[in-house]
Amino acid sequence: MNDLFERLRTRVLAAHRQLDHSPAVRRIVAPSVTLDDLTWLLHIQCAFYLGLEARLQQHGLAEHPFAPLYQPRATLLAADLQRLAHRPPPAAAIDDFPDSPQGLLGVIYAVEGSALGGRLIDRRLHERLGSALAGQVAFFSHYAHNVDAHWKAVQDALRSALLDTHDVEQAALGAEAVFHTLHRLATRDLPAPAPPDKPASTEIPR
Numbered sequence: 001m002n003d004l005f006e007r008l009r010t011r012v013l014a015a016h017r018q019l020d021h022s023p024a025v026r027r028i029v030a031p032s033v034t035l036d037d038l039t040w041l042l043h044i045q046c047a048f049y050l051g052l053e054a055r056l057q058q059h060g061l062a063e064h065p066f067a068p069l070y071q072p073r074a075t076l077l078a079a080d081l082q083r084l085a086h087r088p089p090p091a092a093a094i095d096d097f098p099d100s101p102q103g104l105l106g107v108i109y110a111v112e113g114s115a116l117g118g119r120l121i122d123r124r125l126h127e128r129l130g131s132a133l134a135g136q137v138a139f140f141s142h143y144a145h146n147v148d149a150h151w152k153a154v155q156d157a158l159r160s161a162l163l164d165t166h167d168v169e170q171a172a173l174g175a176e177a178v179f180h181t182l183h184r185l186a187t188r189d190l191p192a193p194a195p196p197d198k199p200a201s202t203e204i205p206r
Contacts, residue, residue, distance in 0.1 A: 004168050005155065005162055008106070008168050008175070011168065012106075012110070012172050012176055015179035015180060016179055018183050019183045019186065022183050023187060024037075024041045025186060028125070033124075033129065035129060039081070041186075042084070042137070043089050044185045044186055045073070045077050046074060046080075046081060046088050047092040047185060048094075049077055050088070050089070050092070051091040051093060052094050052107070052111075053072055054091055055097075059099050061104060064104060066104075066108065066161075069150075070112070071112065071115075073111075079138070080137045092185055095181045095184075097178075098170045098174060102167045102171045103174040104174060105157060105171055106171035106172060107174040107178055108174075110175040112151060113151065116151060118143065118147075119144040119147055122140035125137070158171065
């Protein structure tokens with residue numbers, strides 16, 4: 001076991017838990033979840049990943065050897081929203097993160113770790129919303145088929161890259177940029193996603 005990897009997990013735990021307790025996430029796992037709740041979360045996630053993937057391109061992710069560890073999500077989320085008859089949102093502003101291999105790996109750690117929870121969310125959504133989701137939403141299930149092997153590859157990359165406490169701090173700042181940005185988006189009063197032929201509402205889905 002890599003002690004430095006465990007330090008990273010401990011270092012970012014508070015930010016991760018803060019996101020888990022945000023209104024959008026709590027609604028999506030509640031027994032009373034609605035299609036509006038799901039659409040709201042997809043809207044938040046799409047805005048986030050449009051912004052993040054633009055930033056990753058600016059940071060030169062494609063030039064790094066661990067680039068294949070990041071699985072793009074913005075296009076998939078936009079397609080889900082369009083199937084639900086909603087426009088994709090504008091890209092969100094992303095919190096700063098270090099322009100270093102460890103900083104970028106921290107971003108990947110936070111993003112790819114979310115696929116583990118996505119598998120559970122997908123199962124619960126199908127139990128609670130049933131036929132309303134049939135053929136409509138692929139985001140939570142798309143990465144589930146290989147999530148365990150992929151997550152192990154992310155952990156192995158981090159264990160190799162974290163050589164000292166400075167590396168841990170760089171990776172932690174990358175992961176926290178993900179958690180803090182998503183928390184900000186998931187707690188503010190976002191407009192409800194608008195269908196293509198209607199203006200955006202100023203009300204949050206309930």
